[in-house]
Amino acid sequence: MSVFVEKFADIKILRYELPGFEKLSLQQKQYIYYLSQAALCGRDILFDQNNRWNLKIRQLLETVYKSFTGNRDSDEFKALHLYLKQVWFGNGIHHHYSTEKFKPTLSREAFQQLLAQADLSELSFQDELPHVLDVIFNPELDAKGISLDSNSDLLKASAMNYYQGVEQQEAEAFYEAKRKSVPEHAPSFGLNSTLVKDGGELKEDVWHCGGKYGKAIQQIVGWLKKAAPFAENDLQKEVIAKLVAYYESGDLKQFDDYSIAWTNENEGLVDFVNGFIEIYGDPLGIKASWESIVNYKDLEGTKRAIVLSENAGWFEANSPVDPKFKKAEVKGVSAKVIHVAMLGGDCYPATPIGINLPNSEWIREEFGSKSVTIDNITQAYFQDSLGNGMLEEFAASEAEIQRAREFGQLAGNLHTDLHECLGHGSGRMQPGVKPEDLKNYYSTLEETRADLFALYYIADEKLLQLGLVPSAESGKAEYDAYLRNGLITQLTRIELGKDLEESHMRNRQLITRWAFEHGKADGVVELIKKDGKTVVQINDYARLRELFGQLLNEVQRIKSEGDYEAAKALVEAYAVKIDPQLHGEVLERFKKLNIAPYAGFLNPELKLVTGSNGQVADVAVEYQSDYSAQMLHYSEKYGFLVK
Ligand code: ZN
Numbered sequence: 210m211s212v213f214v215e216k217f218a219d220i221k222i223l224r225y226e227l228p229g230f231e232k233l234s235l236q237q238k239q240y241i242y243y244l245s246q247a248a249l250c251g252r253d254i255l256f257d258q259n260n261r262w263n264l265k266i267r268q269l270l271e272t273v274y275k276s277f278t279g280n281r282d283s284d285e286f287k288a289l290h291l292y293l294k295q296v297w298f299g300n301g302i303h304h305h306y307s308t309e310k311f312k313p314t315l316s317r318e319a320f321q322q323l324l325a326q327a328d329l330s331e332l333s334f335q336d337e338l339p340h341v342l343d344v345i346f347n348p349e350l351d352a353k354g355i356s357l358d359s360n361s362d363l364l365k366a367s368a369m370n371y372y373q374g375v376e377q378q379e380a381e382a383f384y385e386a387k388r389k390s391v392p393e394h395a396p397s398f399g400l401n402s403t404l405v406k407d408g409g410e411l412k413e414d415v416w417h418c419g420g421k422y423g424k425a426i427q428q429i430v431g432w433l434k435k436a437a438p439f440a441e442n443d444l445q446k447e448v449i450a451k452l453v454a455y456y457e458s459g460d461l462k463q464f465d466d467y468s469i470a471w472t473n474e475n476e477g478l479v480d481f482v483n484g485f486i487e488i489y490g491d492p493l494g495i496k497a498s499w500e501s502i503v504n505y506k507d508l509e510g511t512k513r514a515i516v517l518s519e520n521a522g523w524f525e526a527n528s529p530v531d532p533k534f535k536k537a538e539v540k541g542v543s544a545k546v547i548h549v550a551m552l553g554g555d556c557y558p559a560t561p562i563g564i565n566l567p568n569s570e571w572i573r574e575e576f577g578s579k580s581v582t583i584d585n586i587t588q589a590y591f592q593d594s595l596g597n598g599m600l601e602e603f604a605a606s607e608a609e610i611q612r613a614r615e616f617g618q619l620a621g622n623l624h625t626d627l628h629e630c631l632g633h634g635s636g637r638m639q640p641g642v643k644p645e646d647l648k649n650y651y652s653t654l655e656e657t658r659a660d661l662f663a664l665y666y667i668a669d670e671k672l673l674q675l676g677l678v679p680s681a682e683s684g685k686a687e688y689d690a691y692l693r694n695g696l697i698t699q700l701t702r703i704e705l706g707k708d709l710e711e712s713h714m715r716n717r718q719l720i721t722r723w724a725f726e727h728g729k730a731d732g733v734v735e736l737i738k739k740d741g742k743t744v745v746q747i748n749d750y751a752r753l754r755e756l757f758g759q760l761l762n763e764v765q766r767i768k769s770e771g772d773y774e775a776a777k778a779l780v781e782a783y784a785v786k787i788d789p790q791l792h793g794e795v796l797e798r799f800k801k802l803n804i805a806p807y808a809g810f811l812n813p814e815l816k817l818v819t820g821s822n823g824q825v826a827d828v829a830v831e832y833q834s835d836y837s838a839q840m841l842h843y844s845e846k847y848g849f850l851v852k
Contacts, residue, residue: 215836222810239828247481248481252843253850260370273324292313302351316346362376380411394571402415417457433453437450444470455484481501481504482556517677521540524539530765537637539634593808603697620687621687624660694721705796722783742794
C-alpha cells in the first residue's frame with residue numbers, strides 16, 4: 210500500500226496500515242469496530258470547541274463544494290476546495306499547529322460569485338451569512354486560535370470557544386476557588402464544560418448526554434455500549450461502564466474513576482482513549498478538547514521486546530562496559546508498542562506518535578500511567594520518507610539507498626527496542642552517585658548511553674542467532690541512517706545560526722561527531738562530496754562498531770561516577786555547535802525538496818462482514834485513498850451538531 214495520499218498548502222496526507230489486524234480474534238475485531246464508531250462520533254464537538262463559527266463555515270463550504278453547478282476547474286473553485294481542505298485538516302478555520310487563521314486564496318467577491326451558483330436553500334443560518342463571510346475573509350476577526358501573548362487577556366485574544374463573555378481573571382479566580390475547596394484528590398475542575406457569563410454570573414455549561422454537545426455524546430455512548438459485550442476482560446467492561454456513567458452525568462469524579470480503571474487495565478490486546486483529554490486548545494490549560502484513539506498491541510513488536518527482555522542478562526554481561534559499572538542482574542523492560550486502528554477528534558488527521566496518560570497528577574502518582582509508542586504511524590512516516598527524495602539527496606551511494614529500503618524499517622524498530630528495553634536499564638551507579646550529579650547534561654548523556662547500547666548491539670551476531678534480523682545488512686542500514694541523520698539531516702530542523710538544544714538531537718550529534726573525529730585517522734567515516742553535495746560515507750563498519758563500544762564504556766563511566774566535568778566537556782565539544790557552512794548547504798538542499806512540514810492521516814474504513822447465517826463473520830479493513838471523500842463522508846455520517 211502506498212502511504213502518500215496527497216499534498217496541499219503546507220500539509221501532506223498519509224495513510225497508515227493495520228498490521229496483524231487479520232490475526233486478531235473475531236471478538237477483538239468487533240470490539241475495535243464498535244470502539245471505532247464511537248471514535249468518529251465526536252468530530253463536531255472539536256470543531257465547535259475550536260471556534261464557534263467552525264461548524265457553520267464547514268457546512269457552508271461543503272454545501273458549495275457539493276452543489277456548485279459552475280466550472281469546477283476554475284481557479285476560484287479550486288481555491289475554495291483548497292480552503293475547505295485546510296478547514297477539514299485544522300478541524301476549523303485555524304492552522305492546527307500555528308493556530309493562525311487560514312487565508313483563503315480567493316477574494317470575498319469571487320467567493321460570493323461561487324455562492325450564487327450553489328444551492329444554499331438547506332442552510333439554516335441564512336441571516337448570519339454576512340457575518341460568517343466576515344469571519345472567513347476579515348483577517349482581524351478571530352485571527353488566532355490560541356494566543357499565549359501575556360500582555361493581553363488570553364481569552365479575548367484567542368478565538369477558541371471554551372469561554373463565553375468571560376474575562377481571563379474571572380475564569381482563573383473561578384477555578385482557583387474550586388481547586389482550593391478540595392485539598393486532596395481534586396478532580397480536574399473545568400475540564401468538560403464551557404464557562405459562560407450569564408447575567409453577571411459565571412456558570413458552567415457541562416458537556417454530557419443531557420447537556421451541551423449531548424447529541425454527539427449520546428451517539429458516542431450508544432457505540433460504547435455496543436462495544437462492551439465484546440470486551441476482552443471484565444476490567445475492560447468496567448472501563449466502558451465508568452466512561453459511560455461519566456458521559457451521562459458529566460461528573461468529573463466519575464471521570465477520575467474511569468481514568469483509574471483505564472490505567473489499571475493492561476491485559477487486553479485492544480485499548481482506547483475516548484473523551485475530553487488534552488488541554489492544549491485552551492490558553493488557560495483548563496478545558497479539554499475531545500479526542501479518540503482505538504488501538505491494539507503490536508504482536509510482532511511485542512514478541513521482539515520479549516526476546517530481548519529474556520536475554521537482557523546476556524546483553525549486559527557482554528557489553529563493552531567496565532565490569533564494575535555493570536549490573537549483576539538485569540531485567541529488561543517490555544516496551545509497549547501499539548498500532549492505531551482509528552483516529553478521531555483531536556487525534557485526526559494530525560496525530561500523536563505516542564500516548565502518555567492519564568494527565569491527572571494525583572492519579573499518576575498513585576496508580577501510574579500508560580506510555581506507549583504507536584508503531585504503524587511511525588512506520589507510515591518512515592515509508593513516506595523513502596519516497597520524498599530525502600534518501601536520494603542525502604545518501605552516499607546506491608547501495609546505501611537499497612539497504613535503507615530493504616532493512617531500514619526493521620533496523621529502526623530494533624534500535625528503538627534495544628534503546629528502550631535494554632539501553633536505559635543497563636549499567637550500575639557507584640554508591641552515592643545520583644543522576645542529578647550530571648545536572649543539565651544528564652538527559653543528553655542518558656540518551657547517548659541508551660543509543661550507544663543500541664548501536665553497539667544492532668550489529669551483533671547475537672541478533673541473528675535470536676532470529677531478530679534476517680542478515681547483518683540491517684546493522685549496516687542502521688549505521689548508515691544514524692550517521693546520516695546525526696551529522697546531516699537532523700540539521701534541517703534547526704534555523705541557521707542556532708545551536709542544538711534538544712537532548713535527543715544533541716545526543717545524536719555527540720555520537721556521530723565523536724565517532725567521525727576518532728575514526729578520522731583510519732578513515733572509518735568520511736564526509737565526502739557527491740556531485741558537489743556533502744554526504745557521509747562509512748568505510749569500515751566493524752571499526753565504527755568498536756568506536757561506539759569505546760564511547761559507550763566512557764559514557765557509562767561518566768554516569769556511574771557522576772563525572773560532571775567529563776559530561777560537560779563531551780557535550781560541549783561534540784553536541785552543541787553546528788558547522789555553519791555545512792548547515793547552510795543542508796538547509797538549501799532540503800528547501801529544494803519541497804517537503805510538506807506537517808502531516809496527517811486518512812483512516813481506514815472498518816466494515817462488518819456478515820456470513821451466510823446472518824451473523825457477523827469478520828471485520829474488513831478498507832484502506833481509503835480520497836481525503837476529500839473521507840471528510841465529506843464523516844460530515845454526513847457523523848455531523849451530529851450541524852443543524
Ligand atoms: Zn531514551
